[in-house]
Amino acid sequence: MARVLITAGASGIGRAMGEGFAAAGYEVWVTDVNAAGLDDLPSDWITHRANAASEEDMQAVFAAITAAGGLDVLCANAGVAGPTAKVEDVALADWQACVSVNLEGAFLAAKYAAPLMKAAGTGSIVVTSSTAGQFGYPNRAPYSAAKWAVIGLTKTLAMELGPHGIRANVICPGAVEGPRIEGVLEREAAAKGMTRDEVYDGYASGTSMGRFVEASDIANMAVFLSSDAARLVSGQVIAVDGHTENPDPKV
Template identity: 85%
Template sequence: MTGRVLITAGASGIGRAMGEGFAAAGYDVWITDVDTGALEQVPANWRSFAVDVTDEPAMQAVFAEVDAAGGLDVLCANAGVAGPTALIEDVALAEWRRCVSVNLEGAFLAAKYAAPIMKAAGRGSIVVTSSTAGQFGYPNRAPYAAAKWAVIGLMKTLAMELGPHGIRANVVCPGAVEGPRMEGVLEREAAAKGMTRDQVYAGYASGTSMRSFVEASDIANMAVFLGSDAARMVSGQVIAVDGHTENPDPKV
């Protein structure tokens, strides 16, 4: 084994692709997820936990098991939810809090309990999943954009705080990623803006210089690189894997 990786929200989508990528690179894969059905479908040799990343005692227990098993080389703080698609005046406080809690507090808790394990080893890599919504203003997505900007600030702080202990921290910003989660975003934005799903899709694609959505495996490949020794001097960086997003607000 190359090492051990823990991926939050690792049972499907980007997290599942990350698990597959790290497994192919020889890592021992541990994952958490709230989707028990998806957890049942992951490879049998992955260690999995049905955990909500905002549940601190449960997260603490997972990391205690990781530590007892021999440590942690890479953390992928990947858990996130899309949150509501609505004008700011129509966003309920409960929706705001849930979106920010999962996206930001989930990353905070994962880093909080990974840091002591990595410090003891004198090395490690933390990869946080943000979004291109963490680089631009994003109409109708205030909670999500705010949380994804915030995790970049968290990562920049982790890079400075943990760097002297040999621990690197970076953020990956996916653009529009093919898959069920993005389909839900497309449908909600279409309804909110009086557009068709295909119009919104075309708007997202035309807002990139590559004129294309990305695949979950593209994000996973970057995470594996950032976790590896090949990226030993890469820290504190915000790396977009998005085909170069120029206009995050879909228009036709």
């Protein structure tokens, strides 16, 4: 049975990815820092409480995967929203915390997945970025910078690992319905002197399809990118966002 590892897979996009890969016949492995979320996952999923930005934690996860027989697909999905503030008001510690999870988390997962996939001569790496990695994003400097950076990382992985039969691609979600976006909406509303609904409507109207996306839309793309149907798709940045035209509702 093919095996997938999803970082930050206990909820939201990560959980939807797990459900998508399980439906496609994969053995699902999930890491997360949320112990309660892990306990709520299907009983046949293999779970590890781990911080994606901790090398010690990720070494332990990959030691278990190696003992289980290797890895076919990595979904480097861990991320945090970071602060919502003007750049001059962002504390260095908050910048570092945001970049650590979003960028170093993807790096560590790829670092330890690569040898396993090289040994197998095949594999798929899917990294979750954001439309914030394709546009400038006012008041979200740490998040935007990290999400741009993971695109460069993934394109480099595609070049390094392609000769070994390994593909690497980026998914850029737009605004995704769910609890995480609610926190973003509230913080942006406070920062911009708007209501939550005004920010929500601004995001939705900034897409040509006029709506947010669902976590399952992101999961469907991850499963496709890891399938034989996408066997020559690598180094690509694919937005699943209803076509974002304007990521800032006040512009």
